[in-house]
Amino acid sequence: MNLEYFIAKRLITAKSRKSSISTPIIKIAISAIAIGMIMMIISVATGIGLQQKIREKVAAFNGHIIISNYDDNQSQVSIVPIATNQSFYPKFNSVDGIKHIQAVASKAGIIRTSSAFEGIIFKGVGKDYQWNNLSEYLVSGTTPDVSHDLNAQVLISQFLADRLNLKVGDTFNTFFMKEESNQLPNLRVFQITGIYNSGFQEFDATYIIGDIRHVQRINKWNPDQVGAFEVFVDDFNRIKEKGEQVYAQTNSTLDTKTIVEKYYYIFEWLQLFDFNIITILIIMIIVATINMVVALLVLILERTQMIGILKALGANNWTVRKIFLYNASYLIVRGLLWGNFIGIGLILIQQYFGIIKLNPENYYVNVAPVYLNWFYILLLNLGTVAICLLVLLIPSYIITKISPVKAIKFE
Numbered sequence: 001m002n003l004e005y006f007i008a009k010r011l012i013t014a015k016s017r018k019s020s021i022s023t024p025i026i027k028i029a030i031s032a033i034a035i036g037m038i039m040m041i042i043s044v045a046t047g048i049g050l051q052q053k054i055r056e057k058v059a060a061f062n063g064h065i066i067i068s069n070y071d072d073n074q075s076q077v078s079i080v081p082i083a084t085n086q087s088f089y090p091k092f093n094s095v096d097g098i099k100h101i102q103a104v105a106s107k108a109g110i111i112r113t114s115s116a117f118e119g120i121i122f123k124g125v126g127k128d129y130q131w132n133n134l135s136e137y138l139v140s141g142t143t144p145d146v147s148h149d150l151n152a153q154v155l156i157s158q159f160l161a162d163r164l165n166l167k168v169g170d171t172f173n174t175f176f177m178k179e180e181s182n183q184l185p186n187l188r189v190f191q192i193t194g195i196y197n198s199g200f201q202e203f204d205a206t207y208i209i210g211d212i213r214h215v216q217r218i219n220k221w222n223p224d225q226v227g228a229f230e231v232f233v234d235d236f237n238r239i240k241e242k243g244e245q246v247y248a249q250t251n252s253t254l255d256t257k258t259i260v261e262k263y264y265y266i267f268e269w270l271q272l273f274d275f276n277i278i279t280i281l282i283i284m285i286i287v288a289t290i291n292m293v294v295a296l297l298v299l300i301l302e303r304t305q306m307i308g309i310l311k312a313l314g315a316n317n318w319t320v321r322k323i324f325l326y327n328a329s330y331l332i333v334r335g336l337l338w339g340n341f342i343g344i345g346l347i348l349i350q351q352y353f354g355i356i357k358l359n360p361e362n363y364y365v366n367v368a369p370v371y372l373n374w375f376y377i378l379l380l381n382l383g384t385v386a387i388c389l390l391v392l393l394i395p396s397y398i399i400t401k402i403s404p405v406k407a408i409k410f411e
Helices: 002-017 022-062 158-164 212-218 236-248 264-302 304-312 317-353 374-401 404-409
Strands: 065-069 098-112 117-125 138-141 153-157 171-176 186-196 207-211 228-233 254-258
Touching: 022 264, 022 317, 022 374, 065 236, 098 212, 117 158, 117 171, 117 212, 153 158, 158 186, 186 212, 207 212, 228 236, 236 254, 264 304, 264 317, 264 374, 304 317, 317 374
Parallel strands: 117 207, 153 186
Antiparallel strands: 065 228, 065 254, 098 117, 098 171, 098 228, 138 186, 153 207, 171 186
C-alpha cells in the first residue's frame, strides 16, 4: 500500500509541475465535487430547517395533540365545555413521552376601533400555559399575566396591530356574539401588553391571546370548564404513535387529533421537501461521479506509458489500479474540502444574519431557516466518497487491458 500511495503522490506532484491535457479536466472534476457538496449541504440544511421551523410554529399555537369534544373538533372555537377533572390533567402520567398539557378555550369575536375592524379568535389560556413557546416570536412588550386576578391584558399579532393601527399599551373594544341571535353581543375592552410575529399568516391574522376566564364568563362556564387541552410530546417523530396512545387514555366522549391530522395540507406539503432533497442529492452525486470518471479516464490515457512500465517491472493489475484510485481519492477529498468550507460558511451566514427572506404567505416563515447537523454532513461526505470510488472501479478496469509492450511504445 505504501508503494502505491508513493507513486500516486508522485503522479499528483508531476501533474502540478507541468501543464498537461488532464489539468483543466481535473480542475473541472474538483469543482464539480465542490459545487455538488455545496448544493447537498444547502438542500439538506434548508429543507430540514424549514420542516422543523414550521412544525415548531404549528405546535406553539396548538400543541402536538389536541383533546376536544367531538362537537368541537371541526371548529376553531370552543362550543361544548370539558371539565378539568380528568385523569390526564394536569399531568398525563399514563403515557410516556408527554412533557406538558395545558387547558385552553377559544371564542370568536370582532375587534372594533375608530378606523377599522377585524374578525379574530380570542384564545384563552390559564396558569399552566407555556409562554416560552411563543417567546421567540415576541417583537415588543411582554406576555399577559394570567396567573393572578382577571385582567384585560392580551397578546396580539403584528399583522392585526398594523391593520388596526394599534401598539403596545393601547386598548381596544372586542365584541363577542352570544348564542341567541336576538341578544346584544358581549363587550370586552382589552389592553395590548405584547405584540408577536410568527410569520405564519393563518395564526397571525386570527389569534389574540389572553386570560381563559374571559371565555369562561362569556360562555357562562364554571371555573373548572375549558374548551380543549393541548398536549406536547418529547419526540415529534413519534407524534402518530403518541396520538393513538393519548386517544386510548381519554374518555370516550373526547376526541384527539394531532397537528399532522388537523393541518394535513401543511404537512403533506412539507413531505415534498424530502423528495426534493433526495432528488438533489442523487443529481449532484451523479454529476460529480461522471466528472470523476472522465478525469480518471484521461489520467489513464495520459499515463499509459507509465502503466506499461509498472507492469513490466512486475506490478499486477490491481496494484496499478490502486495507484489511480488513490489519486482519484485525493481529488475527491480536495473537492469535498472546498465544498464543505463554502457550504457550511453559507449556512452559518444565513443562520446568524438571515440574509435570504421568504414570503410568509407561501412558506409560513419570514426568513429561510437552516438546520446545521454535523452528523448529516459527515454522512454526505462519506457517502460521496464511497459512491465515487465504487463507480471509479469500472473505468479503472481499462488498466487490465493495457499490454506492457504496446504501452511502453505508446506516444
